[in-house]
Amino acid sequence: MASLPGSKVLLIGLLSAMTCFVALAIDNNPLQDFCVADPNSQVLVNGLVCKNPNNATAEDFFTSGLNEAGDTSNAVGSNVTLVNVVRIPGLNTLSLSIARIDYAPRGINPPHTHPRATEILTVIKGQLRVGFVTSNPENRLIAKDLHEGDVYVFPEGLIHFQQNNGEGNAVAIAALNSQNPGVITIANAVFGSDPDIPSDILAKAFMLNEEKVKELQARFDN
Numbered sequence: 422m423a424s425l426p427g428s429k430v431l432l433i434g435l436l437s438a439m440t441c442f443v444a445l446a447i448d449n450n451p452l453q454d455f456c457v458a459d460p461n462s463q464v465l466v467n468g469l470v471c472k473n474p475n476n477a478t479a480e481d482f483f484t485s486g487l488n489e490a491g492d493t494s495n496a497v498g499s500n501v502t503l504v505n506v507v508r509i510p511g512l513n514t515l516s517l518s519i520a521r522i523d524y525a526p527r528g529i530n531p532p533h534t535h536p537r538a539t540e541i542l543t544v545i546k547g548q549l550r551v552g553f554v555t556s557n558p559e560n561r562l563i564a565k566d567l568h569e570g571d572v573y574v575f576p577e578g579l580i581h582f583q584q585n586n587g588e589g590n591a592v593a594i595a596a597l598n599s600q601n602p603g604v605i606t607i608a609n610a611v612f613g614s615d616p617d618i619p620s621d622i623l624a625k626a627f628m629l630n631e632e633k634v635k636e637l638q639a640r641f642d643n
């Protein structure tokens with residue numbers, strides 16, 4: 422193979438370095454052992470300001486109560502108990518959070534996306550039907566039925582859902598690679614925004630008449 426001229430090697434090196442930089446959409450790497458969030462700071466930064474590390478205690482890295490089921494007596498029949506940087510200040514800058522999800526029989530965790538995290542979910546109890554939709558190739562559903570002990574991945578940013586398709590309650594534990602993964606629940610964001618997205622826009626987008634759109638918007642206002 423002919424050797425590449427120096428300038429070409431440099432260009433390729435630069436391009437791959439830029440690619441690495443662009444691909445860094447997840448939380449940044451920490452630059453110190455930890456950065457326990459200071460809840461009292463008025464300074465706004467990307468993430469949260471660190472308190473003095475000498476003042477960090479075990480409580481900053483701790484929470485409890487994930488043994489308790491969330492109340493699933495709501496419209497969708499599920500409840501997400503999220504443990505992010507708000508609940509454990511020591512998670513600040515560490516690119517990690519965890520959630521317990523409870524599902525009533527036939528309950529769903531409706532289609533949603535986490536703008537800043539990939540999710541890995543383990544079924545602790547019961548069984549779930551889960552899936553996500555790809556962006557490339559466009560709109561392909563990748564779905565599976567899961568049982569106790571099964572683990573499934575929802576890649577960052579993709580719309581995904583879970584449904585309890587078993588007889589009893591179901592429980593899952595999900596880990597996410599962001600201290601603050603964020604969640605956009607599709608139906609609520611689209612039909613429940615405040616103020617409303619103009620109904621003629623949604624009518625065209627969803628191939629519905631405007632009356633139907635207004636009815637849906639009214640249902641999501643509460």
Ligand SMILES: *[C@@H]1O[C@H](CO)[C@@H](O)[C@H](O)[C@H]1NC(C)=O
Nearest residue numbers: 459461472473474475476477
């Ligand atoms: C935090 O640590 C600094 C230095 O170790 C100390 O002066 C300060 O009083 C501490 N603050 C609190 C709230 O404990």
Ligand SMILES: *[C@@H]1O[C@H](CO)[C@@H](O)[C@H](O)[C@H]1NC(C)=O
Nearest residue numbers: 490491492493494495500501
């Ligand atoms: C989830 O469960 C908690 C604890 O039971 C409850 O306070 C909360 O209102 C529930 N959330 C929803 C959306 O039902």
